[in-house]
Amino acid sequence: MARTAGSSGEKTLAAIREAGLDLIHxxxxxxxxxxxxxxxxxxxxxxxxxxxxxxxxxxFDLIHNHMVTLLASIDKALAGIEDPLEALEAFIAFxxxxxxxxxxxxxxxxxxxxxxxxxNRRKIVALRRSYEDRLCTxxxxxxARGLFKIEDVRVSAYAILAMLTGICTxxxxxxxxxxxxxxxIHTRLVLQGVMK
Amino acid sequence: MARTAGSSGEKTLAAIREAGLDLIHxxxxxxxxxxxxxxxxxxxxxxxxxxxxxxxxxxFDLIHNHMVTLLASIDKALAGIEDPLEALEAFIAFxxxxxxxxxxxxxxxxxxxxxxxxxNRRKIVALRRSYEDRLCTxxxxxxARGLFKIEDVRVSAYAILAMLTGICTxxxxxxxxxxxxxxxIHTRLVLQGVMK
DNA sequence: CCTTTTTACGAACGTATGATCGTTTTTATA
DNA sequence: TATAAAAACGATCATACGTTCGTAAAAAGG
Numbered sequence: 001m002a003r004t005a006g007s008s009g010e011k012t013l014a015a016i017r018e019a020g021l022d023l024i025h026x027x028x029x030x031x032x033x034x035x036x037x038x039x040x041x042x043x044x045x046x047x048x049x050x051x052x053x054x055x056x057x058x059x060f061d062l063i064h065n066h067m068v069t070l071l072a073s074i075d076k077a078l079a080g081i082e083d084p085l086e087a088l089e090a091f092i093a094f095x096x097x098x099x100x101x102x103x104x105x106x107x108x109x110x111x112x113x114x115x116x117x118x119x120n121r122r123k124i125v126a127l128r129r130s131y132e133d134r135l136c137t138x139x140x141x142x143x144a145r146g147l148f149k150i151e152d153v154r155v156s157a158y159a160i161l162a163m164l165t166g167i168c169t170x171x172x173x174x175x176x177x178x179x180x181x182x183x184x185i186h187t188r189l190v191l192q193g194v195m196k
Numbered sequence: 197m198a199r200t201a202g203s204s205g206e207k208t209l210a211a212i213r214e215a216g217l218d219l220i221h222x223x224x225x226x227x228x229x230x231x232x233x234x235x236x237x238x239x240x241x242x243x244x245x246x247x248x249x250x251x252x253x254x255x256f257d258l259i260h261n262h263m264v265t266l267l268a269s270i271d272k273a274l275a276g277i278e279d280p281l282e283a284l285e286a287f288i289a290f291x292x293x294x295x296x297x298x299x300x301x302x303x304x305x306x307x308x309x310x311x312x313x314x315x316n317r318r319k320i321v322a323l324r325r326s327y328e329d330r331l332c333t334x335x336x337x338x339x340a341r342g343l344f345k346i347e348d349v350r351v352s353a354y355a356i357l358a359m360l361t362g363i364c365t366x367x368x369x370x371x372x373x374x375x376x377x378x379x380x381i382h383t384r385l386v387l388q389g390v391m392k
Numbered sequence: 393c394c395t396t397t398t399t400a401c402g403a404a405c406g407t408a409t410g411a412t413c414g415t416t417t418t419t420a421t422a
Numbered sequence: 423t424a425t426a427a428a429a430a431c432g433a434t435c436a437t438a439c440g441t442t443c444g445t446a447a448a449a450a451g452g
Binding site: 028111115152159161163170182184195 | 356357
């Protein structure tokens with residue numbers, strides 16, 4: 001046997017990415033074997049290498065893609081907002097919404113950093129730092145205008161980000177808590193927490 | 197060669213646990229090989245099996261031990277405190293202090309849950325739930341007495357825990373931020389966030 | 393229609409892993 | 423002091439892994 005009827009490179013790569021997200025999210029990068037992944041999409045293990053360089057490359061690709069999209073999205077969500085309070089609200093709503101919709105990507109992006117080779121990790125960490133900086137800027141401006149009282153901007157940003165990102169480990173879109181309510185709860189916690 | 201002079205089961209097991217914490221924290225459970233672990237403490241791989249049942253058992257042992265100690269410690273830290281506000285302050289201070297001192301255990305306890313076999317995981321999740329309940333109780337009592345305004349106790353507890361536990365990923369005891377300041381920042385964020 | 397490129401197969405390679413086992417020496421017990 | 427238990431060695435097992443490669447069939451391009 002050889003090339004399958006109806007096979008297309010684009011489709012297969014998309015399937016690899018999708019299955020990769022799923023399996024890494026469920027079992028972790030190290031635990032996921034390429035044999036598992038190949039079986040999931042009905043392929044022989046070796047055939048994967050028509051579409052990816054290495055397993056490590058696939059992981060980097062998934063995380064990098066996520067980070068770039070994340071950055072573009074937050075900039076779009078914050079565009080045109082001047083008031084720091086409004087900006088903080090927008091940040092929270094965006095972060096939660098985005099993370100709910102991409103639980104797998106987000107989870108992988110933070111929990112599998114350790115599985116990246118140093119060179120790859122450095123690139124991702126730099127992108128993540130950029131994202132953190134968006135929040136830091138908001139906090140700084142809010143403090144400068146006397147709206148917020150913040151003892152340490154970076155620590156506070158880390159604390160807020162940790163809180164918001166935490167939902168990825170338990171939130172179920174079909175569960176008891178609606179998205180609107182989730183945002184309301186977190187917005188109140190954070191806003192009231194940083195207010196003067 | 198055979199049994200080494202001066203060898204003692206207790207010491208060796210302690211060394212295995214210590215090295216296990218270190219290696220799993222640094223590289224993850226799946227990535228850490230028993231050969232690595234054995235080499236770290238100057239043992240042949242097979243000799244580990246005089247002290248542990250399986251690799252999985254070692255992981256469970258480490259996490260379980262951590263959870264039991266955590267629960268005992270929080271109960272001690274909260275003992276005798278009646279006022280919910282005081283209790284919340286005590287919880288925050290305890291959680292941060294404990295987590296700073298046991299970054300490795302805490303990190304493993306949350307990030308390697310996925311590596312536990314279902315039966316083991318269920319046991320740990322139950323213990324973790326107990327810990328979460330300690331915070332839920334405080335929040336509930338504070339709300340009942342009109343001190344706190346909390347829309348959803350469990351969600352708020354998750355949010356607070358995520359924020360506090362987040363320090364494990366970045367805090368450096370020898371860094372810019374002192375422990376006292378760290379507690380102050382988080383206490384203010386949380387307390388002001390839940391206040392009426 | 394013919395040629396090139398793409399995509400997949402299936403076998404295989406070398407390596408690393410968790411675990412087992414028989415043996416030997418040291419420590420503890422009575 | 424004699425005996426049992428504990429603890430380590432070193433060799434080995436079966437298995438699983440990421441990856442490579444020659445080959446064949448299907449798709450794409452002219």
